[in-house]
Amino acid sequence: MSSATRIARMAIAGTGRMAMAVAAALERDGDTEVAGHWSRGGDLSALLANADVLVDFTLPEATTAIAEACEDRRCPLVCGVTGLDAAGEAAIERAAAAIPVVYDRNMSVGIAALTAALPELAAALGPGYRVAISETHHVHKKDAPSGTALKLGEALTAALPDVSIDYSSERRGEVPGDHEVCFESASETVRLAHSVVTRDVFADGAVRAARWVLGRAPGRYAMRDVLSAE
Template structure:
């Protein structure tokens, strides 16, 4: 039985907890939120799943580093210093870090890399995303992740020449559309989320996968494709 600790008691933390209760091989050991004592939970856990906030992730990274506990982190909005620290910890602890835990988005990213590499610079790439009104960052972490994948496939740094469009509306969990267009044709990739449970399910799959892995920084593409 793999013992799981969840960092973050918000909607995602609750969805992950609900998903864990349906698993026969995973046990929810406890849930941490800021102000609680994190160290005893991490020391007793086999895997930590972090869906807190960036300042919470800072504490989580130090705790998993101290106890060599594998980590699944889906927190977006980490700054450069936090990402650098995550990479430092990943040199000693296995970490799955991804701004989107959806299995469908992992397939989408894989497909976009292939298409961008094959089509080349004759195709302009535009990413449009829609999320609920409570989401503060724009473009979304997922849109940036997809843009970075497309740009890297064409040898460009960061998001390169990829353009973005963001909309905040209602309670939309997350829609992303990637359009690759030349002067003569257009290719469209799309992904829509109908329930936030999809992110919880992906995090649970990643937690099952990361247990026992060697130190390193992994992504959902590794979980799905074994890269």
């Protein structure tokens, strides 16, 4: 088997909703195998020794140690954890100086496309609109506003630096993730909405990112890099 077709060994950090969705995505993807799951108290360094890449879907409390372990082991990292604090962000930046890291608060193709489209729409509408970003997620979600809402807000601010954004969050049932960006003036309303039907969309995106990141130069990448380079 050539190196281009070699089966990649993917380690997964976490055993929660997203980690399990990634494991299921790997079963659908014939070119990748699960090198193992890391969970609290496990030997991450030993797992990384037998992995080509690590996909992290834990929570912010674990991400700094995970990024440091990947850096030490020179193991590429794909991290989808949202709600990182400054220390978590710094750990991702430090790791990215030594290894390739894909960090994105939303791994879906739809949100990548919506994020790319937003600055153009915002610039075309101009400053005369009230802007609101609303999101709904399942009741287990810890962070609010969601990482995706903040990501959309940052894309808007890049186009309209003085924009004031009204964020709202709702936690209900098992909703995997709904987002809406609404521009409102006295005479019209423009809405962009994205609804996740199943977590498979994030998991497939993470597997895509993990396959893409193999063999890349050290650096910090996002889903837009993964999608634009394919």
